[in-house]
Amino acid sequence: KPETAAVLKRTVEALMERGAIVRNLENLGERSLPYKISKHKQRHRRGGYFLVDFEGPPSIVSTMMDHLGRDIDVIRRTFLKHPVSKTEECSGIIPVNYEDKLIAKK
Amino acid sequence: FQPIEMENPYKEPPRRCVLCGINVDYKNVQLLSQFVSPHTGRIYGRHITGLCNKKQKEITKAIKRAHVFGFMPVMYKNPSFLTDPKICNVKY
Numbered sequence A: 001k002p003e004t005a006a007v008l009k010r011t012v013e014a015l016m017e018r019g020a021i022v023r024n025l026e027n028l029g030e031r032s033l034p035y036k037i038s039k040h041k042q043r044h045r046r047g048g049y050f051l052v053d054f055e056g057p058p059s060i061v062s063t064m065m066d067h068l069g070r071d072i073d074v075i076r077r078t079f080l081k082h083p084v085s086k087t088e089e090c091s092g093i094i095p096v097n098y099e100d101k102l103i104a105k106k
Numbered sequence B: 001f002q003p004i005e006m007e008n009p010y011k012e013p014p015r016r017c018v019l020c021g022i023n024v025d026y027k028n029v030q031l032l033s034q035f036v037s038p039h040t041g042r043i044y045g046r047h048i049t050g051l052c053n054k055k056q057k058e059i060t061k062a063i064k065r066a067h068v069f070g071f072m073p074v075m076y077k078n079p080s081f082l083t084d085p086k087i088c089n090v091k092y
Helices: A002-017 A060-070 A098-104 B029-033 B053-069
Strands: A021-039 A042-055
Touching: A002 A021, A002 A042, A002 A060, B029 B053
Parallel strands: none
Antiparallel strands: A021 A042
């Protein structure tokens, strides 16, 4: 467990070094992976999931992927855009008028 | 007397799909696994799930993301989610 803390600390420090503002760090628990992942000459079956919320320039993505690729303790590195949740206005299924569509596409 | 122009008063509210109003996330594997075949792990099409355009697209994107990120198994359905209630009208 202190190793995971060290890994997290390293990544967060690397992020801050490149000028990213870390907003939040979430632990999604430790569970067995859905499939065996082989990384760094080892076959992994269990792993811990962490989610780091940060803001930064898009140029650090490639450098961070490089950095995390060299870290042995990191099994899978992924970057994701911050999700903008916008499902408040979901009106139901609007029936599409196929006839009109067909005629209009002439 | 002339007929008054008005909107159809007997209009039914628009039909809502199962996920209308629910935020789809790549992290809740349970929800995503309900739209995946238990034997092969393939994603069900629109004629089976009965979702609207937007939601079907969101679900497929989320499932593919979950595959890549290592949240959801690819070739099969997670056994702990096999006893979930049936949403899609699948005919085995």
